[in-house]
Amino acid sequence: MNYPVWFLPAIGGGTLIAFIAIVHVFVSHFAVGGGAFLIALEKKAYKEENKEMLEIVKRFARFFILLTMVFGSITGVGIWFITALVNPGGISFLIHNFVFGWAAEWVFFVLEIIAAFVYYYTFGKMDRKTHLKVGWIYFISAWMSLFLITGIIDFMLTPGKWLESHTFWTGFFNPSLFPSVFFRTFMSFLMAGVFGLFVLSFYEKSAAKEKFVKYSSLWVIISIILMIPFALWYVSVLPVEAKSLVMGKSPTIVITKQVLTYSSIAGILLGAIVYLKPDFNKFFVSLIIFLAGFLIIGSFEWTREAARRPYVINKVMYSNMIFENEVESLKSEGFLKKAKWVSIRNITDENKIQAGKEIFIHQCYACHTIGGFNNDIKERAKSMSYTALARYIEKIHKVRYFMPPFAGTKEEAKALAAFIAGDLLGKEVKEPESQKLDGKTIFENNCSSCHEVEDFEDLISGWSKEKVRKALDMLDKLNEEMPPFEGTPKEKDTLTEYLLKISGGEK
Amino acid sequence: MINNLIPNPDTIQVSWIYFQILLLLTTPIHFFFMNAVLGSAGIASYLHFKKDEKAKKLAHHIAIFLPLAVAFAVNFGVAPLLFAQVLYGQFLYTSSVLMAVFWISIIAILIIAYYLAYYYDFSFEKLGEKGKWIILLSFVLFIIIAYFFTNNMLLMLLPETFPKWFKNMGGTILASSDRVFLPKYFHNLAGAMAIGGLFVALISCFKSKKDKEIADYGKEVGLKTFFYFTLINIEFGLWQFLTIPGSIRRGLIGGSTSGTVVFVIALLSILLALVFSWKKNLKLTAIFGLTALLFMSFVRDFVRQGYLKDYFSPSSLKVVNDYSPLVFFLVIFLIGIFVAYWLIKKAIEAFN
Numbered sequence: 001m002n003y004p005v006w007f008l009p010a011i012g013g014g015t016l017i018a019f020i021a022i023v024h025v026f027v028s029h030f031a032v033g034g035g036a037f038l039i040a041l042e043k044k045a046y047k048e049e050n051k052e053m054l055e056i057v058k059r060f061a062r063f064f065i066l067l068t069m070v071f072g073s074i075t076g077v078g079i080w081f082i083t084a085l086v087n088p089g090g091i092s093f094l095i096h097n098f099v100f101g102w103a104a105e106w107v108f109f110v111l112e113i114i115a116a117f118v119y120y121y122t123f124g125k126m127d128r129k130t131h132l133k134v135g136w137i138y139f140i141s142a143w144m145s146l147f148l149i150t151g152i153i154d155f156m157l158t159p160g161k162w163l164e165s166h167t168f169w170t171g172f173f174n175p176s177l178f179p180s181v182f183f184r185t186f187m188s189f190l191m192a193g194v195f196g197l198f199v200l201s202f203y204e205k206s207a208a209k210e211k212f213v214k215y216s217s218l219w220v221i222i223s224i225i226l227m228i229p230f231a232l233w234y235v236s237v238l239p240v241e242a243k244s245l246v247m248g249k250s251p252t253i254v255i256t257k258q259v260l261t262y263s264s265i266a267g268i269l270l271g272a273i274v275y276l277k278p279d280f281n282k283f284f285v286s287l288i289i290f291l292a293g294f295l296i297i298g299s300f301e302w303t304r305e306a307a308r309r310p311y312v313i314n315k316v317m318y319s320n321m322i323f324e325n326e327v328e329s330l331k332s333e334g335f336l337k338k339a340k341w342v343s344i345r346n347i348t349d350e351n352k353i354q355a356g357k358e359i360f361i362h363q364c365y366a367c368h369t370i371g372g373f374n375n376d377i378k379e380r381a382k383s384m385s386y387t388a389l390a391r392y393i394e395k396i397h398k399v400r401y402f403m404p405p406f407a408g409t410k411e412e413a414k415a416l417a418a419f420i421a422g423d424l425l426g427k428e429v430k431e432p433e434s435q436k437l438d439g440k441t442i443f444e445n446n447c448s449s450c451h452e453v454e455d456f457e458d459l460i461s462g463w464s465k466e467k468v469r470k471a472l473d474m475l476d477k478l479n480e481e482m483p484p485f486e487g488t489p490k491e492k493d494t495l496t497e498y499l500l501k502i503s504g505g506e507k
Numbered sequence: 508m509i510n511n512l513i514p515n516p517d518t519i520q521v522s523w524i525y526f527q528i529l530l531l532l533t534t535p536i537h538f539f540f541m542n543a544v545l546g547s548a549g550i551a552s553y554l555h556f557k558k559d560e561k562a563k564k565l566a567h568h569i570a571i572f573l574p575l576a577v578a579f580a581v582n583f584g585v586a587p588l589l590f591a592q593v594l595y596g597q598f599l600y601t602s603s604v605l606m607a608v609f610w611i612s613i614i615a616i617l618i619i620a621y622y623l624a625y626y627y628d629f630s631f632e633k634l635g636e637k638g639k640w641i642i643l644l645s646f647v648l649f650i651i652i653a654y655f656f657t658n659n660m661l662l663m664l665l666p667e668t669f670p671k672w673f674k675n676m677g678g679t680i681l682a683s684s685d686r687v688f689l690p691k692y693f694h695n696l697a698g699a700m701a702i703g704g705l706f707v708a709l710i711s712c713f714k715s716k717k718d719k720e721i722a723d724y725g726k727e728v729g730l731k732t733f734f735y736f737t738l739i740n741i742e743f744g745l746w747q748f749l750t751i752p753g754s755i756r757r758g759l760i761g762g763s764t765s766g767t768v769v770f771v772i773a774l775l776s777i778l779l780a781l782v783f784s785w786k787k788n789l790k791l792t793a794i795f796g797l798t799a800l801l802f803m804s805f806v807r808d809f810v811r812q813g814y815l816k817d818y819f820s821p822s823s824l825k826v827v828n829d830y831s832p833l834v835f836f837l838v839i840f841l842i843g844i845f846v847a848y849w850l851i852k853k854a855i856e857a858f859n
Contacts, residue, residue: 002514003600004669006607007676016611069578070621077581078614084592085607085678088514088600092592096517099593100832103529106585107836107843113578114847118854126857134853137846168520168832340512343673361676 001322001339001362003088009370013086020082022298024075029297030195031068031112032146033188035139037196037219038064038119039132041212046128052208056200058123063199065120069113087366089321090312098152101172105148111141146188147181154180156313157304158239163315175237183230186223187297190267193219194293197274201286205279213278220271220289224264224296231300239314241401242307249481250402253306256299263295309402318404320366327407335359335408347415352429356419359412363404370424381420383452386429388444390417399449399483439498442491450482456503463503469496512669513818514597520829523821526593533586535804539702539797540580545653546703547573547710548624548646550732555639564718565711565725566642570628572710573645577621594821595663595811602663605671607678609655620648650696657692658682664814690747697740698803704732705796708789726789733792734784737777755813759806766809773802 006013038061045053084091095102115138122131151172155162162171196216203209235246246253270289274281312319322330329338336342336355339362344355360368360377368377381389393413397405406413422429432441443453451459460468472492475482485492519526551569554562592599603610623645627638634641662668662682671680682688711725748756758766780795812820 004512004604004672005676006604006678008678020614066622066625069574070618070625073578073581074614074618074621077585078611080588081603081611081614084600085604085611088596088604092514092517092596092600095589095592095596096519098832099520099526099589100836102589103586103836104839106582106589107839109585110582111843111846111850113582114850117575117578118850122854122857126853130853130857134850137850166827168829340514341672 001335001341003092003321004341005361005365006085007361007365009365010372012365012367012369012372012374014367015369015372015374017079017082017086018302020075020078022294022301024072024079025301026191026294026297027067027072028076029146029184029188030064030191031072031188032139032142032185033190033192033219033223034064034068034195035135035142036189037192037216039135039139041215042132042135044211044215045208050208052206053211054124056203056208056212059203060196060199061120061123065116067195069116073109073113087312087319087321090317093313093317094152094156097171098155098168100168101148101152105145108141108144108148112138112145115141143185143188146184150181150184151177153304156311157242157308158237159314159316176234179230179233179237183227183234183300186227186230187300189219190223190227190293190296193217193223193271194267194290197281197286198290201281201283210278213281214275217271217275217278217281220293221268221275224267224271227264238307242314245309245402246303246307250306250309253303256302256306259295260299260303263292263299267292267296306402310397310404320363320404322363322404322407327405330407331409333409335363335412347411352415352418353423354419355412356415356417357423359408359416360419363407363416367403377420378424382425384421384448385444386417386421386427387432387441388448389421390414391445392449393417395483437491437494439494439501442487442495443498443502446485446487446495453502456499460499460503463500465496465500468499469493472496509666509669510818512601513666514601516597516819516824518825518827519593520827521833522826523594523824525833526590527821530587530590530594531805531808533583533590534808535797535801537580537583537587538800538804539706540576540583542699542702542800543576543706544573544580544703545646545649545696545699546701546732546736547576547706548642548649548703549700550703550707550728551627552639552643552646554728555642561721561724564721565707565728566638567631568711568714568721568725569707570624570631570642572706573624574621574628576706577624581617594824595815595819597819598663598666598815599659601666601669602659602682604678605669605680606655606659606662606682609679609681610659613652613655616648616652620645620652623648653695653699654692657688657695661685661688661691664811666815666818687747687750690743690750694740694743694747697736697743698800701733701736701740702796702800704729704734704736705793707732709793712789726787730784730787730789730792733796734781737781737784737796741777751810752813755810758809758813763809766806766813769802769805769809773799773806776802 038057041057041060042054045057080091115134119131119134119138122134126134151174154176155171155174158174158176159171160174162174164170193216196219197213200209200213200216235243238246246257248254267289270285270292274285274289308314310318311324312321315324317323318327336345336347336358342358342362344351344358347355364377368375368380370377384392390413392399393406393416394410396403406416408416418429421427437445460471463471469492471478472485472495474484476484485495487495547569551566551573554566554569557563623641627634627641627645631638658681662680665682665685668680668682668685706729708726708729711722711729714722714725748759754762759770761767776795776799780792780799783791783795
């Protein structure tokens with residue numbers, strides 16, 4: 001509401017962020033772990049006085065420079081660009097609160113670049129001890145970048161005591177900083193091993209290559225194993241709501257966790273096979289390990305982002321850039337009255353749809369596309385009537401915690417419902433003529449946001465009238481995803497009749 | 508209407524003065540590398556198209572330094588962009604959203620241009636004559652990036668264009684139709700070619716021991732490029748000067764003491780740099796050329812504040828007075844300078 005929105009209805013901003021972020025984190029973690037990996041390989045080559053091994057290290061260093069300096073650093077800027085385009089309010093808040101953390105990170109970025117260039121261009125030209133020192137400077141700088149950025153990223157998930165003190169240090173040293181830093185450190189070593197195996201699969205067979213394949217596979221196996229305790233520590237420090245999402249309340253996180261588990265098992269197993277039989281590290285095998293690494297990092301980042309919902313900064317700002325502490329005043333005074341970047345201030349019958357569209361752009365578009373593949377609002381709302389949507393919008397956060405509360409008046413909720421139901425879905429936009437509620441209306445107002453009529457043929461098949469009526473008194477106990485039914489006993493009776501009717505009658 | 512669109516700024520940690528100093532100190536470093544990239548890519552393209560072995564050798568020498576210059580241009584762009592977002596975020600984020608499609612495309616274009624620069628460097632011999640097309644394409648891509656950057660830096664100064672968003676929310680609004688745009692863009696491009704020339708002359712010095720002929724040729728080509736493009740750029744500068752709002756123009760010629768002082772120092776430095784480049788004195792051309800760049804970046808800041816003064820002044824930002832992170836940054840900064848110095852020293856020792 002404070003900033004304009006880059007409105008691409010069929011694509012959605014989240015997709016764009018995800019696309020750039022996932023490829024960036026993959027390479028940026030490699031940029032950290034790869035530094036330590038290069039030092040370790042170089043030391044190993046020196047220890048064995050093996051020129052062939054040293055040649056491989058040099059070739060790997062060149063690949064490392066080309067990937068991390070170009071793709072890694074530019075996509076890093078890319079994340080900054082895209083988050084500022086999709087969520088300028090969130091990035092502005094973070095930059096204004098953590099500017100000196102970012103500035104310090106920039107210093108380490110400078111050192112990273114200088115050290116990487118010196119390391120690569122002086123390979124074989126510098127005395128061994130100094131060259132290794134340069135490698136260490138690179139790795140320490142890269143790790144410090146990781147440390148500083150992690151502090152800021154994890155502040156978004158677990159702001160901790162910052163919520164009371166509002167100071168830089170309490171925000172930076174937030175509850176999930178250390179588990180996250182350790183977890184990411186091992187994840188960066190995993191990336192080094194994964195890239196090591198992948199690159200080595202292209203090299204000609206040699207004794208040196210065999211040694212490095214075995215060594216790289218150890219990095220993969222050990223890193224995945226060491227990531228586990230820090231992952232558990234990470235989950236243990238999450239706020240209650242985020243923890244419940246991670247532990248099963250969010251269906252997408254459940255799937256993502258399965259991907260994480262299977263990818264980790266695949267990484268360990270294939271890593272062990274390659275360790276025992278280095279010749280097995282052919283292109284396709286290394287590609288599977290590579291993809292396993294990609295899925296591990298991708299599913300971790302996805303889970304972290306999803307666990308933060310409905311906030312972009314937990315307990316501070318919702319994903320639609322509305323501050324938590326603004327919601328009450330927006331509800332009482334009106335979103336359109338207080339927001340910038342809206343053209344309608346007062347809703348009339350003529351401009352209701354347009355007003356609803358403006359509200360949609362500012363409050364819903366952050367997560368919902370219109371007709372796109374990601375969270376399509378037309379798909380999500382297709383079973384709901386105008387009146388059901390209007391009611392649902394008002395209690396949306398209560399029904400679905402991971403969605404931000406609607407920040408506006410009743411009239412604005414109706415305008416939004418009119419836009420979605422009328423303009424997008426082509427349904428009739430008409431206020432109910434009487435207050436009398438029949439079963440169908442009660443169903444639409446309370447159940448249709450999650451259930452379709454057809455669901456009930458199977459859902460309550462064989463249930464008696466008493467059983468259905470009793471269930472309506474204890475919905476949250478039947479399934480913790482369901483909010484309690486808030487209607488009167490009479491409405492429950494009416495709904496019971498209706499549910500039995502649409503399920504095919506009492507058995 | 509316009510004031511109602513400008514987003515409310517967030518609070519800042521320390522007085523705006525610190526951010527202003529950091530912005531003014533880091534911006535010229537970014538400008539130097541950015542200009543070096545565009546200018547030297549242009550010069551390498553020109554040299555590669557010449558059917559002359561000496562020119563190709565110099566193009567090869569530039570090729571080695573070009574990827575390094577890109578890395579530092581990007582790296583030293585991070586700091587000024589960060590401090591600019593702290594001081595002017597509400598304008599910069601807005602203009603970026605308005606031209607989002609082009610703004611984000613910079614990332615893809617830059618990755619391609621950067622890889623082409625590396626390709627040109629690492630495969631110079633192998634590419635042979637094809638190399639000229641590679642470096643030319645890289646150069647053209649840098650020119651396109653400059654086009655989008657110039658657009659955003661101007662668009663953020665024009666809040667009166669912000670209402671265009673209501674008719675176009677897809678992120679394709681540009682400031683190219685503003686009367687200041689063309690002179691500003693040409694001024695930037697010609698300036699980049701001039702500084703690129705200076706950069707080529709400077710990096711040619713590294714060749715003085717191994718290949719004096721190329722070192723001398725590089726110095727000659729670099730200084731000539733600097734001289735002629737600076738001469739051309741005076742016209743573009745004058746054109747831009749005449750198109751900016753009158754109140755800002757008057758500030759630079761007596762209306763404001765600080766504005767006039769920086770403008771005069773910049774102009775004098777340019778004149779001196781021209782004289783010394785004509786006389787082929789690299790050291791003094793570099794000193795005055797870089798002084799001109801430094802003071803022109805101050806002039807640019809003065810112009811920016813002039814554009815925005817009806818809407819906002821950085822001094823009006825609310826401060827929360829949390830100074831310890833600034834101290835932390837300064838300590839890291841000092842350590843960073845020391846470590847960078849050690850790294851460069853060791854690298855030079857290794858090459859000698």
